[in-house]
Amino acid sequence: MAFREIDLNMGPQHPSTHGVLRLKLSVDNEVVLRVEPVLGYLHRGMEKLWESLTYAQVVPLTDRLDYLASLSNNLAYCLAVEKLAGIEVPKRAQYIRVALVELQRLASHLAWAGFMANDIGAMSVLLYGFEAREDILDIFEEYCGARLTVHGVRIGGVIRDVDATLVSRIRAVLERIPHRLEDIRALLDENRIWKERTVGVGRIAAGDAIDYGLTGPPLRASGVAWDMRKDIPYSSYDDFDFDVPLGANGDVYDRYFVRLEEICQSIRIVGQALDGLPEGDFKAKVPRVLKIPPGEAFHTIESPKGVLGFTVRSDGTDKPERVKMKSPSFINLQSLEHMCRGNLFSDVIGILGSLDIVLGEIDK
Amino acid sequence: MSRLGHFLKSFFLVDIFRGLAVTLRLYFSRKVTIEYPETVKEPAARFRGLPRLYRDDKGEPLCIACKACQRACGTNCFDIEGRREEGAKFTRPEKFDWKLDRCSFCGFCVEICPTNAIRFSHEFRLTGIRKDGLLFHRDDMYLTGDDLQKHLCGGCRRAQ
Amino acid sequence: MTPFVADLLIPVGKIVAVILYPMVMVMVMIWLERRVVALMQGRLGPNRVGFQGVLQPVADALKLFFKEDIIPRQADKLLFNISPILVMFSSLLAFCFVPLGEPIRIGTYTLTLWIAESQVGLLIVLGLSSISVFGVIFGGWASNSKYPLMGALRSVVQVLSYEIPLGLTVLTVAFVARSMDLVEIVRRQEASGVWYGFLMPISFVVFWISAVAETNRAPFDLPEAESELVAGYHTEYSGMKFAYFYMAEYAHMVLVSSLVVILFFGGWLPPFPSVKALDFLDAVPGFAWYLIKIMFFLYLYVWIRATFPRYRFDSLIRLVWKWLIPLALANFLAVVLVRHLR
Numbered sequence: 001m002a003f004r005e006i007d008l009n010m011g012p013q014h015p016s017t018h019g020v021l022r023l024k025l026s027v028d029n030e031v032v033l034r035v036e037p038v039l040g041y042l043h044r045g046m047e048k049l050w051e052s053l054t055y056a057q058v059v060p061l062t063d064r065l066d067y068l069a070s071l072s073n074n075l076a077y078c079l080a081v082e083k084l085a086g087i088e089v090p091k092r093a094q095y096i097r098v099a100l101v102e103l104q105r106l107a108s109h110l111a112w113a114g115f116m117a118n119d120i121g122a123m124s125v126l127l128y129g130f131e132a133r134e135d136i137l138d139i140f141e142e143y144c145g146a147r148l149t150v151h152g153v154r155i156g157g158v159i160r161d162v163d164a165t166l167v168s169r170i171r172a173v174l175e176r177i178p179h180r181l182e183d184i185r186a187l188l189d190e191n192r193i194w195k196e197r198t199v200g201v202g203r204i205a206a207g208d209a210i211d212y213g214l215t216g217p218p219l220r221a222s223g224v225a226w227d228m229r230k231d232i233p234y235s236s237y238d239d240f241d242f243d244v245p246l247g248a249n250g251d252v253y254d255r256y257f258v259r260l261e262e263i264c265q266s267i268r269i270v271g272q273a274l275d276g277l278p279e280g281d282f283k284a285k286v287p288r289v290l291k292i293p294p295g296e297a298f299h300t301i302e303s304p305k306g307v308l309g310f311t312v313r314s315d316g317t318d319k320p321e322r323v324k325m326k327s328p329s330f331i332n333l334q335s336l337e338h339m340c341r342g343n344l345f346s347d348v349i350g351i352l353g354s355l356d357i358v359l360g361e362i363d364k
Numbered sequence: 365m366s367r368l369g370h371f372l373k374s375f376f377l378v379d380i381f382r383g384l385a386v387t388l389r390l391y392f393s394r395k396v397t398i399e400y401p402e403t404v405k406e407p408a409a410r411f412r413g414l415p416r417l418y419r420d421d422k423g424e425p426l427c428i429a430c431k432a433c434q435r436a437c438g439t440n441c442f443d444i445e446g447r448r449e450e451g452a453k454f455t456r457p458e459k460f461d462w463k464l465d466r467c468s469f470c471g472f473c474v475e476i477c478p479t480n481a482i483r484f485s486h487e488f489r490l491t492g493i494r495k496d497g498l499l500f501h502r503d504d505m506y507l508t509g510d511d512l513q514k515h516l517c518g519g520c521r522r523a524q
Numbered sequence: 525m526t527p528f529v530a531d532l533l534i535p536v537g538k539i540v541a542v543i544l545y546p547m548v549m550v551m552v553m554i555w556l557e558r559r560v561v562a563l564m565q566g567r568l569g570p571n572r573v574g575f576q577g578v579l580q581p582v583a584d585a586l587k588l589f590f591k592e593d594i595i596p597r598q599a600d601k602l603l604f605n606i607s608p609i610l611v612m613f614s615s616l617l618a619f620c621f622v623p624l625g626e627p628i629r630i631g632t633y634t635l636t637l638w639i640a641e642s643q644v645g646l647l648i649v650l651g652l653s654s655i656s657v658f659g660v661i662f663g664g665w666a667s668n669s670k671y672p673l674m675g676a677l678r679s680v681v682q683v684l685s686y687e688i689p690l691g692l693t694v695l696t697v698a699f700v701a702r703s704m705d706l707v708e709i710v711r712r713q714e715a716s717g718v719w720y721g722f723l724m725p726i727s728f729v730v731f732w733i734s735a736v737a738e739t740n741r742a743p744f745d746l747p748e749a750e751s752e753l754v755a756g757y758h759t760e761y762s763g764m765k766f767a768y769f770y771m772a773e774y775a776h777m778v779l780v781s782s783l784v785v786i787l788f789f790g791g792w793l794p795p796f797p798s799v800k801a802l803d804f805l806d807a808v809p810g811f812a813w814y815l816i817k818i819m820f821f822l823y824l825y826v827w828i829r830a831t832f833p834r835y836r837f838d839s840l841i842r843l844v845w846k847w848l849i850p851l852a853l854a855n856f857l858a859v860v861l862v863r864h865l866r
Contacts, residue, residue: 057438060470121743121834124387127565131396138408145412145484151470186386190379193743193832196839288476346746346836377729380832387564387831397568 005033008345012041016119016349019359023336023352027345035337035348039330042363050323055081055290055312056155058323063149065325066361069108071100072303073361074153077323079234080310081155084297085290092280093157094236099273100143100152101235101301102266103170106177107136108304109259109266113184116256116353120197125184132180135173142166155290157283167274174267181263188256198253202339202351205250212335215328216306218355221258222250228302235301240272252347255354291318305329305356325364329357407486412469414487414512417460417505418480425506426481429457433473433482441466442473460502464490492516530633538639542619549818550774554581557826564830588770591763596668599760603666608761608768610659615775618652621645622782623707625792625810637811638707645706646698646787650691653738653779656772657683660757663769667760676757678837679740679747685844686737686744692852693731696724696859697787710791717797721788726855728788730848735780737840739773742829746837781821782814789817 010023020041026034046065050058062077063070075097082089089097114129137147143166144152144159152159188194204214209222219226227244229237245261247254292314300309306328315321332355339351373379398405407413419425429446443461448454473482485508492498497516500507507515555570555578562569570577595604623638623645642648657680664676697720698704701712713719721728737744748756758769785791792810835843 053438057436057470057472060438060468060472117833121745121749122832123561124390124565124830127567128390131566134396141411142408143410145408145410145471146469149469183386183390187383187831188833191383191832192374192379193835193839197833197836344836344838383831384827387827390566391560391564393566395563395566395568399568 004028010348016352018115018352018357019362021357021359021362023348025340025345025348030344032340032343032345032348035340037333037336039333039359039363042359044364046364047323047325050320052319054318055292055320058320059154060149060151063151064360065327065364066108066303066305066308066329066358067148068111068358069104069304070148070150071104071153072108072301072308074151075101075235076299076301076303076308077310077312078153078155079301080297080299080312081290081292083299084295084312084314085155085292087156087284087286089157089235089284090281091236091278092161093282093284095273095277096158096162096282097153097235098237098240099162099170099270100158102269102273103136103139104150105266105304106263106270107133109263110136110177110180112259112304112353112356113256116350116356117184117188119349119353120194122187122194125187128180128183132177135176139166139170139173142169154283156286157281159283161282162277167277170270170274174270177267178264181260185260195253197347197350198256198354199251200249201252201343201347202354203249203251204335204339208338209250209335212338213331214306214335215331216302216304216356217258217262218250218255218332218335219306220244221247221254223248228300228307232300234299239276240269242269242272252350252354255356259356289318291316292320300326303328305358305361306332327361327364329355329359330362333357333362407488411484411486411488412471413485414464414490415462415467415469415473415482416485416487416508417482417502419506425456426479427457427460428479428481429455429460430478432476432478436472436476438470438472439466439468457502460505462500462505464498464500465495487512489513490516534635535639542639543616546616546619546775546778547771549778549822550771551581551585553774553777553822554584556822557829560823560826561830564827585767588767589764591766593763593765594760596760598668600666600668603662604760605765607659607663607666608765608772610662611656611772612659612768612775614652614655614659615772615779617655618649618779619782621649621652621706622779622786623710623791624814641705641707644704646694646704646709649706649779649783650687650694653776654683654687656776659772663761664757667757669760672757672759675747675759679757682740682744682747682837682840683738685841686734686848689730689844689848689852690734690738692849692856693727693734694787696727696856699856699859700724700863706786706791710786710793713790714793714797719788719790719793724788724855724859726851727859728784730852730855731788732784733848734844735784736825736828737844739776739780739825741773741777741825743832743835744840746834746840749834777822777825778818781818781825784821785814785817 005026005028008025008027010025012020012022022038022041024034024036024038025032044064046061050061053061059074059077062073065073081087110129110133114126117123117125117129140150140152141147143162144150204212204218204222206222206224209219209224214222215226223246225244225246228234229242230244242265245258245265247258294315296311296313298309298311300307302308307326308328309326311322311324311326312320313322336352336355339355340348343351417425417427429444431442431444431446434442434444441463443459444457445459446455447458448456469484471484474484477483487508494517500515504515558580559569559571559577570580573579573583595601620639621642623641625637627634627636629635660676660679660683664673664679667673697709700720700723701709703709703712736742740748748758758766761769792814794808794810794813
């Protein structure tokens with residue numbers, strides 16, 4: 001039975017689309033020709049909503065964008081507002097922010113590893129990743145009370161100081177995560193089935209990656225050494241010593257490998273941040289009602305998904321005039337078609353998993 | 365490694381056995397599952413459960429109806445009206461309506477309250493079967509435990 | 525022993541046993557799969573319904589029993605209804621030829637632990653288990669929907685391709701045992717003192733891989749995996765018909781495990797017959813050994829499912845045609861050569 005070009009719909013309800021994403025595929029005899037993502041199923045009108053809230057009231061809502069890495073969203077927005085208002089964040093707060101955000105990166109990558117492996121069939125890795133993630137979520141619960149929508153980074157600093165018990169708890173958790181990572185690597189890294197499904201699949205060259213605006217681990221997997229934490233450091237990242245893993249081929253296997261290496265690097269950074277915690281305040285003095293004179297500021301950070309940026313425009317009142325978010329998943333999704341073209345449609349799932357998109361971020 | 369080495373590793377299914385060894389080891393490991401509802405894990409001290417109003421040691425309500433929480437809230441959960449009795453020392457809330465379906469558990473109301481009247485409790489069982497169970501009037505804001513469940517379930521036969 | 529008992533009651537009893545045995549094993553398998561996969565993943569699995577969750581399969585079966593039976597409007601009603609029956613029928617019928625132990629003497633009567641013994645029993649079992657392909661293709665076609673049809677076609681291609689190495693490895697066993705009678709094969713293993721799984725490990729491994737692919741189990745379960753685009757031939761089925769497909773897959777697994785045990789691991793024989801110190805193992809009846817060995821292979825099925833990702837369809841087909849079939853052929857030639865040189 002020969003198939004000519006047919007249209008397939010990977011509908012909004014699908015176990016593997018990481019949220020409500022609709023993909024319209026056009027396949028020719030199993031080979032993918034076109035992929036058109038249809039978005040908007042999770043649109044909540046965030047950017048418009050933020051115009052009617054004060055600067056501080058926006059922060060908890062940024063949690064709900066990339067809900068797997070909420071502290072990163074908090075941080076990006078707070079850095080943009082601090083840049084706009086000229087608020088100086090104390091050194092201790094910056095170090096605590098780095099520790100929190102890197103822990104969040106660990107949690108996000110562990111969840112990603114689980115989801116991607118589950119889509120390709122290795123269902124145990126999902127549970128292993130989530131069990132490791134539970135430890136990190138317990139730390140967030142102890143630090144500020146919430147596990148998922150953390151709201152721990154505030155304008156001017158963080159919600160509260162870390163004390164010695166919390167530091168020792170974090171160190172204990174950091175001891176355990178490499179063992180779980182070893183298990184996941186033993187199951188997947190050298191596995192022939194995993195390599196068959198990921199090596200050489202969904203390839204994107206470095207030049208194309210830059211043209212498409214790809215950022216984050218997919219860009220680094222294609223060999224482009226761009227990491228905001230190293231290239232345009234923020235929040236004292238230049239004080240820390242860590243490596244940026246790079247891939248060579250830009251295929252699904254490299255994206256997987258780069259993220260697992262980033263987990264190891266994040267563990268290093270958190271250790272260094274806790275070791276070198278300077279004295280000082282955990283939050284700058286910010287007026288209760290924050291009014292910012294008219295201006296505009298744009299700040300980007302390296303979130304687990306890629307380069308996350310916020311533009312904040314103020315008009316002198318206590319509410320922002322406009323907040324625009326540049327979400328990495330939205331831009332990375334553009335390159336899905338380039339990556340899928342020429343591959344079989346069974347690979348679309350694997351490629352989508354390796355891009356690590358979160359619909360909350362895409363649809364806002 | 366040499367090509368022969370690679371071929372032998374592949375022929376003797378080394379990666380397959382390595383994977384099987386991992387799952388076998390974890391098969392015998394201690395499981396971290398907590399079997400709810402027989403065992404209930406107590407949340408951390410700062411856990412953001414349901415916001416509740418509290419009384420002081422003498423049993424007097426702490427809320428003075430200053431409406432700071434209403435101003436701080438980003439999602440319009442509160443509707444407060446205060447009244448000061450003749451000769452009374454403090455303003456007391458006459459009406460304190462709070463909507464659970466709007467709360468995002470951000471904690472601004474808790475942080476800003478000058479008398480520490482509204483605080484996060486450890487209540488995390490927040491399900492009900494009717495929407496009017498999600499609206500709390502002034503006296504409902506002090507309910508915890510089973511009374512809270514009765515309010516949330518709003519007349520469910522099982523709650524009786 | 526009256527003729528009534530010998531000619532009517534005992535055969536009817538055996539037929540009932542042959543139907544019950546796979547069904548009971550299916551129930552055990554459902555429980556085993558859910559519990560073992562869960563424990564390997566670091567969680568507990570069903571442990572509330574009955575002691576340690578053993579009544580969970582009963583709860584599942586009852587749930588499926590009460591579900592609404594939906595037939596798509598344009599579906600071909602006859603084929604739609606027949607396909608679950610065909611799939612179940614092929615597995616159950618093959619069990620008639622699977623021997624469970626040496627005949628037992630009760631007084632003057634010899635009770636054989638099989639329904640039929642044939643000199644080409646091996647061929648018959650393989651042939652009967654292949655009838656399930658018809659059920660799959662009828663189910664996919666009759667569902668009148670392109671995704672089940674594609675899933676059914678893929679499943680059929682997979683099963684047909686993997687039957688070739690299956691047959692080739694089985695041929696090595698038949699060659700060494702000089703017989704295709706399943707009872708004879710076990711007796712030859714007893715006589716030669718070494719089980720064929722240790723004598724011809726390559727045959728065993730290729731047979732096992734093919735068997736896992738034949739039963740559409742992980743890592744070869746692309747045609748029926750939920751997270752893939754194409755949903756599988758049993759998408760449109762609900763309620764008891766879906767339960768039939770589900771149970772038939774497990775029954776097929778039990779059948780294939782039985783075959784592995786009989787052909788490669790001595791059927792009902794106790795291990796280490798030559799070691800005198802372990803003679804007490806003979807006290808355990810053959811049927812018990814057989815069950816223990818089958819349980820090991822069923823556990824292996826579940827273990828493999830919990831561990832490995834899924835093969836993509838073209839990798840699957842490339843694996844069998846480029847690697848398994850040449851390997852099975854080479855293995856067969858090697859076995860023949862070694863035997864000839866003896």
